[in-house]
Amino acid sequence: MSALDDTICAVATPAGEGGVGIVRVSGSQAFFIASNIVRLRCAKSLLDIKPYQLYLGKFLWDPLPTSNSVKQDSATVLDEVLVVIMRAPRSYTGEDVVEVHGHGGPLIVRAICEALTQAGARMAEPGEFTKRAFLNGRLDLTQAEAVLDTIQAKSLHSLKLAQEHLQGGLSGVIQSHRDALVKLLAHVEAEMDFGEEDIQFIEQHELKEKLRNMVGAIEQLVESAEEGRIIREGIRTVILGRPNVGKSSLLNAILDVNRAIVSQTPGTTRDVLEESVMVDGVMIRLFDTAGLRESTDEIEQEGMSRAEAAIQQADVLIMVFDQSQTLTAQDRGFIKQYNQKPRLMLLNKQDLPQEVSLEDLQAIVGRDESQTESTTEYIQVSAVTGKGLEQLKQRLNALAIGNRHEGGDSVLVSRLRHKVLLQQAAEALHNALAAIDDTQLAECVALELRVSLQALGEIVGIVTNEDILDQIFREFCIGK
Numbered sequence: 476m477s478a479l480d481d482t483i484c485a486v487a488t489p490a491g492e493g494g495v496g497i498v499r500v501s502g503s504q505a506f507f508i509a510s511n512i513v514r515l516r517c518a519k520s521l522l523d524i525k526p527y528q529l530y531l532g533k534f535l536w537d538p539l540p541t542s543n544s545v546k547q548d549s550a551t552v553l554d555e556v557l558v559v560i561m562r563a564p565r566s567y568t569g570e571d572v573v574e575v576h577g578h579g580g581p582l583i584v585r586a587i588c589e590a591l592t593q594a595g596a597r598m599a600e601p602g603e604f605t606k607r608a609f610l611n612g613r614l615d616l617t618q619a620e621a622v623l624d625t626i627q628a629k630s631l632h633s634l635k636l637a638q639e640h641l642q643g644g645l646s647g648v649i650q651s652h653r654d655a656l657v658k659l660l661a662h663v664e665a666e667m668d669f670g671e672e673d674i675q676f677i678e679q680h681e682l683k684e685k686l687r688n689m690v691g692a693i694e695q696l697v698e699s700a701e702e703g704r705i706i707r708e709g710i711r712t713v714i715l716g717r718p719n720v721g722k723s724s725l726l727n728a729i730l731d732v733n734r735a736i737v738s739q740t741p742g743t744t745r746d747v748l749e750e751s752v753m754v755d756g757v758m759i760r761l762f763d764t765a766g767l768r769e770s771t772d773e774i775e776q777e778g779m780s781r782a783e784a785a786i787q788q789a790d791v792l793i794m795v796f797d798q799s800q801t802l803t804a805q806d807r808g809f810i811k812q813y814n815q816k817p818r819l820m821l822l823n824k825q826d827l828p829q830e831v832s833l834e835d836l837q838a839i840v841g842r843d844e845s846q847t848e849s850t851t852e853y854i855q856v857s858a859v860t861g862k863g864l865e866q867l868k869q870r871l872n873a874l875a876i877g878n879r880h881e882g883g884d885s886v887l888v889s890r891l892r893h894k895v896l897l898q899q900a901a902e903a904l905h906n907a908l909a910a911i912d913d914t915q916l917a918e919c920v921a922l923e924l925r926v927s928l929q930a931l932g933e934i935v936g937i938v939t940n941e942d943i944l945d946q947i948f949r950e951f952c953i954g955k
Contacts, residue, residue, distance in 0.1 A: 479607060480503070482500065482503060482596045483501055483598070484500045486498055486585075486588060487954040487955070495578065496576075496579035497577075498574070498577070498584055498591070500591060501567075501568045502570055505570070506521045506560060506571055506573060508595045509573040511595075512535060512587065512591060513535070516530070531557060532556055532558050534552070534556045535550035535552055536587075553586055554583050559576070560572070564611065567608055569607065569608060570607060598953075601949055601952060602950070603948070604954070604955055605955055606944060606948045615643075616935050617646045617936075618643060622955065623950055623955075624889070625637040625641060626952070626955065629758045633758070636706050640889070644886050648696070648886050649934050650935065653928060653931045656928050656931070659924060660921060660928065663682070663917055667917045689904060690905060690908070694901050696886065696888050697894055699885065700891075703888045705790060708760075709759060709760040710759045710790050710872070711788060711789050711791070712762065712789065712871060713785050713786050713792055714764060716795035720796055721858050724858035726761055728856075747764050755869075764781070764782030764786070791819065791871060792816050792818040794820050798822040798823065798825060798830065798831045802835070802836070810840055819851075819852050820853045821867070822836060822856070823856055824857060824858070825863065833854075836853060837853060854866060896931070897934070904924075
């Protein structure tokens, strides 16, 4: 990223037309630069007005200035605006901030940005406002990531989880582990320095007990990552089965819109279609796949290859069978092949004469279930009449998340970066315990404790580097 001592500006509202368009300015020269393009009705300077209050004014700009500074006496009034200032460090970035609230037309907000750059600001890069908030101590790294998760939240539960992290729920837990680990490391290192004086700083059994408890707590966080990912990203649900069992009709019925082409011709679905539906505040991401069968058609084979890839990444499988036909050898093959994930066995076409019952399907599946730990549930639906669809949605939700996380119950990890670093921290603690059991030198134990400490520090940003920061903040939109 560019120099962080520059004064930056960017549009803080979404692209397109709207009632209000906000341009944000941040940096040591924010007040001076913004003063060049706005004139307040109260005739006061931006330096003299009260912070955190809106003032009515005018946006003035000469689109063809004769110098680098904008002359207000010759500039044109282009919009009526509201202006608010926030003084450092009591602002989002921890710097002096000015927000100019104009009408939400693309031309207006673009003109305000151009005027600000001519007056001495530069356009912000993606995530630069939040990066400055992090570097100025307004947020730690997990909170900064939670800002992005809040913006990108697709469900009420993902928004709630993002807000828990933004309020410091995860960073508080991580910091408590770091504080405890620092104390243990201090005992170990003090014993290394003063061991000859026969001073026992911490009993070995007490050290091991504290490390085991910490490992257990960290591994519990690691185990929460899958639930956190599902809440953050949605439940990846793949609809699979042989051709013409009603997969595309089922997708359309769940969405209540004709999204997928439905035809009696086998092989109509050639690609993986993705759509989403909200159930009890959790997003279910539905993937309609090509019918799985033997085919010499090159395009259909590619569709089935993509279907297989989607199945491997799924959280839940909906295996669709046609209850108006006897189960085929191919159906039985699917039951046996795809048994490693939670799955819903769906008997579709309940509006037609029944040839297969749920009991028949359960009997076939039951022969293989002893070989797998996956959960299987059964349901009858009709994609034509809609019967059983609400029950299907509820079963999907419960199957993927189970006893869903409620705010305040426990802290969930939702990002892969956090999970990997927690795994590294736990592994280092396991190594420290092994070093104690093997009666290795205290230096070996201390080394592993430092590795764990560093991994935990990277999660909240106490230990980091520019490459990691650029990678994280590159995901942000411009203006945040």
